[in-house]
Amino acid sequence: MKVLQGLAGTITSLTNVVIGLLGLGIVVSLLGGNVPFVGGVAENIVSLVQGLGDAGIVGLVAAIIILNLYK
DSSP, X not given: OHHHHHHHHHHHHHHHHHHHHHHHHHHHHHHHSSOTTTOSHXXXXXXXXXXXXXXXXXXXXXXXXXXXXXX
């Protein structure tokens, strides 16, 4: 059981790091344009939001599920 708890803690830590890097990538992309290691993070997020908006109620449900994953 301790192995599973350790694995869950590791996955949670890695998820927090990835979310932090995503935030950093967004800020760097907005301030500096297209940075080589960041890519088009802001453009990808804008296209994701537009896709969810075009999907109507299904997009709303998907957005709620995505937000609940980050809690």
